[in-house]
Amino acid sequence: MPKVLISDELSPAAAQIFRDRGVEVDIKTGLKKDELIAIIGQYDGLAIRSATKVTADVLAAATNLKVVGRAGIGVDNVDIPAATARGVVVMNTPFGNSITTAEHAIAMMFAVARDIPAASASTHAGKWEKNRFMGVELYAKTLGLIGAGNIGSIVADRAQGLKMQVVAYDPYLTPERALEMGVTKVELDELFARADFITLHTPLTDGTRNIINAASIAKMKDGVRIINCARGGLIVEEDLLAALNAGKVAGAALDVFAVEPAKENILFGHEKVVCTPHLGASTTEAQENVALQVAEQMSAYLIDGAVSNALNMPSVTAEEAPRLRPYMKLAAQLGSFAGKLSAEVGIRKVTIEYEGAATKLNTRPLTAIALQGLLGPLMPSVNMVNAPVVAKERNIAVADTKLEAPSNYQTLMRITVEMDGKTRSVAGTLFADAHPRIVSIKGITVEAEVTPHMLYVTNEDKPGFIGALGSILGEAGLNIATFNLGRRTAGEEAICLVAVDEAIPQSVVDKVRAIPQVKQAQALDF
Ligand SMILES: NC(=O)c1ccc[n+]([C@@H]2O[C@H](COP(=O)([O-])OP(=O)(O)OC[C@H]3O[C@@H](n4cnc5c(N)ncnc54)[C@H](O)[C@@H]3O)[C@@H](O)[C@H]2O)c1
Numbered sequence: 001m002p003k004v005l006i007s008d009e010l011s012p013a014a015a016q017i018f019r020d021r022g023v024e025v026d027i028k029t030g031l032k033k034d035e036l037i038a039i040i041g042q043y044d045g046l047a048i049r050s051a052t053k054v055t056a057d058v059l060a061a062a063t064n065l066k067v068v069g070r071a072g073i074g075v076d077n078v079d080i081p082a083a084t085a086r087g088v089v090v091m092n093t094p095f096g097n098s099i100t101t102a103e104h105a106i107a108m109m110f111a112v113a114r115d116i117p118a119a120s121a122s123t124h125a126g127k128w129e130k131n132r133f134m135g136v137e138l139y140a141k142t143l144g145l146i147g148a149g150n151i152g153s154i155v156a157d158r159a160q161g162l163k164m165q166v167v168a169y170d171p172y173l174t175p176e177r178a179l180e181m182g183v184t185k186v187e188l189d190e191l192f193a194r195a196d197f198i199t200l201h202t203p204l205t206d207g208t209r210n211i212i213n214a215a216s217i218a219k220m221k222d223g224v225r226i227i228n229c230a231r232g233g234l235i236v237e238e239d240l241l242a243a244l245n246a247g248k249v250a251g252a253a254l255d256v257f258a259v260e261p262a263k264e265n266i267l268f269g270h271e272k273v274v275c276t277p278h279l280g281a282s283t284t285e286a287q288e289n290v291a292l293q294v295a296e297q298m299s300a301y302l303i304d305g306a307v308s309n310a311l312n313m314p315s316v317t318a319e320e321a322p323r324l325r326p327y328m329k330l331a332a333q334l335g336s337f338a339g340k341l342s343a344e345v346g347i348r349k350v351t352i353e354y355e356g357a358a359t360k361l362n363t364r365p366l367t368a369i370a371l372q373g374l375l376g377p378l379m380p381s382v383n384m385v386n387a388p389v390v391a392k393e394r395n396i397a398v399a400d401t402k403l404e405a406p407s408n409y410q411t412l413m414r415i416t417v418e419m420d421g422k423t424r425s426v427a428g429t430l431f432a433d434a435h436p437r438i439v440s441i442k443g444i445t446v447e448a449e450v451t452p453h454m455l456y457v458t459n460e461d462k463p464g465f466i467g468a469l470g471s472i473l474g475e476a477g478l479n480i481a482t483f484n485l486g487r488r489t490a491g492e493e494a495i496c497l498v499a500v501d502e503a504i505p506q507s508v509v510d511k512v513r514a515i516p517q518v519k520q521a522q523a524l525d526f
């Protein structure tokens with residue numbers, strides 16, 4: 001039974017879903033890094049929010065880990081390249097808390113426009129400072145939206161309901177989508193020049209880190225108000241403080257901070273700063289959504305191999321998973337077969353072709369599995385998550401194509417490996433939609449099932465070979481399970497694939513190589 005650790009505060013719904021789906025679950029929140037490293041090796045899955053830092057050293061200790069599930073959106077607390085390199089799928093729940101977070105941004109915008117927290121504190125203190133708090137309207141103001149994805153677009157929609165004009169900067173926002181959202185797509189400098197309020201809704205990446213700094217603040221309108229419900233690292237806090245003190249920025253509403261948990265911060269105590277402790281996603285509705293979703297997604301992956309909302313591998317839906325399963329077996333066998341034939345030489349290019357019914361499938365995971373099989377003999381740590389990255393790192397070009405032309409087979413998958421000086425191709429099909437068969441090697445037709453112990457021989461198609469081979473195997477006490485032959489044309493190159501019941505000793509392979517007609521012989525263990 002797969003075992004999952006929940007290491008951050010998640011709605012109890014998550015643990016229940018795991019148990020209902022047949023996944024064992026431990027809940028241990030607030031672990032220090034060393035404590036997490038000490039126990040993570042026991043788990044197949046790790047369910048987190050933003051508090052757990054899944055760093056490279058945590059992943060190095062996570063020897064059984066298959067999936068990290070983020071109950072929420074931002075994954076900047078997960079070292080995704082390190083997870084990918086170790087073959088760990090990282091998934092999030094991209095929509096579960098979007099409305100909640102957008103509502104928080106709007107609430108923060110009102111709060112900073114009307115000084116609500118300070119006015120509330122003053123009123124609680126019995127001061128009745130009616131003249132101290134003079135706010136501004138949102139009506140007819142311009143909202144500058146940086147990041148127009150899921151949350152940004154909900155914020156834009158709500159802001160339009162408040163009769164604000166919305167200008168948006170997002171390099172990936174198409175003119176059509178901007179039109180659909182009713183926002184004006186602008187460059188960043190224009191947004192700075194036009195906005196009365198600026199709200200941030202981008203992930204924290206190298207491209208967005210410190211996007212609000214002294215230089216960008218200088219381009220903003222005097223009296224601008226800034227709302228950040230995305231990530232603390234988007235703002236240079238020292239520069240914001242200086243601009244607040246100078247009166248350039250009239251107010252800031254911050255849910256997120258450069259260092260969290262933020263027990264101290266240079267902005268704390270500033271009368272023009274409204275703060276919440278990373279509450280953007282904290283509603284009962286959103287927490288229920290993300291907890292349920294992450295537990296469903298992780299269980300589906302651990303139990304059925306279905307992949308959704310993964311950030312480092314192609315998706316496989318729950319409907320696709322059963323249909324893909326026999327193809328995954330075929331892809332793994334073909335890849336592994338091709339890999340064993342190619343292991344000793346530098347692979348330059350791999351082409352994976354799909355014909356017939358296979359063209360109708362989601363082939364990206366199949367390609368990843370074929371690559372895993374291919375690279376496995378050279379790199380045992382490779383898996384379907386990291387195989388495409390490993391191939392790229394090794395300068396192996398990967399092409400995958402769907403051939404619509406009619407094929408001799410109802411469904412076919414072919415792997416062609418180009419190496420220094422030679423090319424190898426292996427093709428396979430499924431019998432009865434379920435049973436993988438190799439049907440061609442180097443373009444020579446065969447029909448073989450992949451079994452644990454096989455002998456692969458290429459030879460000249462001349463009399464005497466089969467008898468000699470049978471005698472050697474018989475003398476070695478190796479029982480032949482199946483014997484498959486194929487040849488290009490009579491008397492030319494031929495291929496022989498023999499399945500035997502036990503591993504073939506090297507001494508037997510050497511004897512086979514000594515048969516005059518034999519060009520090459522290799523024992524293959526799967
Ligand atoms: N405060 C919270 O509790 C809370 C809750 C949820 C999400 N978040 C944060 O909000 C972020 C946005 O969430 P989302 O669901 O809208 O994500 P999303 O992926 O749907 O949208 C992000 C948008 O940012 C855009 N973007 C990327 N680089 C950019 C750049 N350099 N400049 C401008 N735009 C850029 C992308 O094109 C995308 O449209 C998350 O990454 C997360 O960090 C915070």
Ligand SMILES: O=C(O)[C@H](O)COP(=O)(O)O
Nearest residue numbers: 049050051072073074281
């Ligand atoms: O990216 C997110 O989903 C939010 O930042 C929420 O983070 P949290 O789950 O730690 O509240």
